[in-house]
Amino acid sequence: xxxESPPTPECLAVTCASGVATVTIDRPPANAFDPxxxxxxxxxxxxxxxxxxxxxxxxxxxxxxxxxxADIRVMRELTEETQRAMRPWTDxxxxxxxxxxxxxxxxxxxxxxxxxxxxxxxxxRVMTQSATIGFPEMGLGLFPGxxxxxxxxxxxxxxxxxxxxxQGARLSATEALDIxxxxxxxxxxxxDSRIDELATELAAKPTRTIGMLxxxxxxxxxxxxxEALDVEFAAVLELIRTRDTAEGLQAxxxxxxxxxxxx
Numbered sequence: 619x620x621x622e623s624p625p626t627p628e629c630l631a632v633t634c635a636s637g638v639a640t641v642t643i644d645r646p647p648a649n650a651f652d653p654x655x656x657x658x659x660x661x662x663x664x665x666x667x668x669x670x671x672x673x674x675x676x677x678x679x680x681x682x683x684x685x686x687x688a689d690i691r692v693m694r695e696l697t698e699e700t701q702r703a704m705r706p707w708t709d710x711x712x713x714x715x716x717x718x719x720x721x722x723x724x725x726x727x728x729x730x731x732x733x734x735x736x737x738x739x740x741x742x743r744v745m746t747q748s749a750t751i752g753f754p755e756m757g758l759g760l761f762p763g764x765x766x767x768x769x770x771x772x773x774x775x776x777x778x779x780x781x782x783x784x785q786g787a788r789l790s791a792t793e794a795l796d797i798x799x800x801x802x803x804x805x806x807x808x809x810d811s812r813i814d815e816l817a818t819e820l821a822a823k824p825t826r827t828i829g830m831l832x833x834x835x836x837x838x839x840x841x842x843x844x845e846a847l848d849v850e851f852a853a854v855l856e857l858i859r860t861r862d863t864a865e866g867l868q869a870x871x872x873x874x875x876x877x878x879x880x881x
Contacts, residue, residue, distance in 0.1 A: 718829025
C-alpha cells in the first residue's frame with residue numbers, strides 16, 4: 619500500500635528558521651484567495667501547529683498585498699455551491715486561532731475583506747506604514763461573512779465594528795492602530811527586520827504556556843465565570859507539570875534569564 623505525499627503548494631512558500639515558521643502567500647496580483655489556496659493552507663498549517671520545534675508562526679503576503687480578499691472571479695458565481703467551496707477560509711482562521719503557539723499576522727501590504735478577516739484570527743497584527751486594512755464588502759452588496767462579522771465585534775466592540783462594516787471603511791495603518799485593530803505599525807523600510815525581531819522574541823517565550831493561555835481565553839469566552847475559572851484551574855494544574863514552568867521558576871531563583879523550550 620502506498621501513501622500519497624501531500625501536494626506541493628503552488629501559492630505558498632514556507633520557511634523555518636530558529637523556531638519561526640513563515641508562511642508567505644504568493645498569488646499575484648493581489649493574493650486573493652480561492653478554493654485552491656484555501657486547500658494549500660489547510661494542508662500546510664496543521665503540521666506547523668503540531669510541530670513542537672515550531673515556536674511561532676508568521677503569516678504574510680507578497681508585493682503590495684497581504685491578502686486582498688476573496689477572488690471576485692469565483693465569488694461572482696452567486697450559488698450556494700460557490701459559497702460552500704469558499705467557506706473553509708474560516709477553517710484556515712480556526713487553525714491559526716487555535717494553534718498552540720503565537721501567530722503573527724505580518725501585514726506587509728493591503729489587508730482587505732477576507733484578508734482582514736484572516737488577520738483577526740492571529741494573535742498579533744503588525745502593519746507596514748503604507749498599507750491599508752478594511753472591510754469593503756458592503757460596496758459589493760455583501761458583509762464580512764467569513765469570520766469578520768463575529769471576530770471584529772469581539773475585538774472592537776459591537777457598535778464600532780458594525781459602523782466599520784456598514785461604512786465599508788478602509789483604514790490607514792495609523793487609523794487602524796488608533797482603534798486597536800492592529801497592534802503595531804512599522805515604517806516600510808524596517809518592516810521585515812521588525813517582523814523577524816518580534817517572531818524571534820515570541821519564539822523564545824514559553825510557547826506551550828502561550829498555547830494554553832490562548833485555549834482558556836477562547837474556551838472561557840462563552841462560559842459563566844465559575845465554569846471559566848474551573849477551566850482556568852485545570853490548565854494551571856497541567857501547566858505546573860511542564861518543563862518551562864519549572865525552568866522559569868528556577869531561573870528566577872538563580873537570578874538568570876530562563877531558557878524555555880516550549881515543552
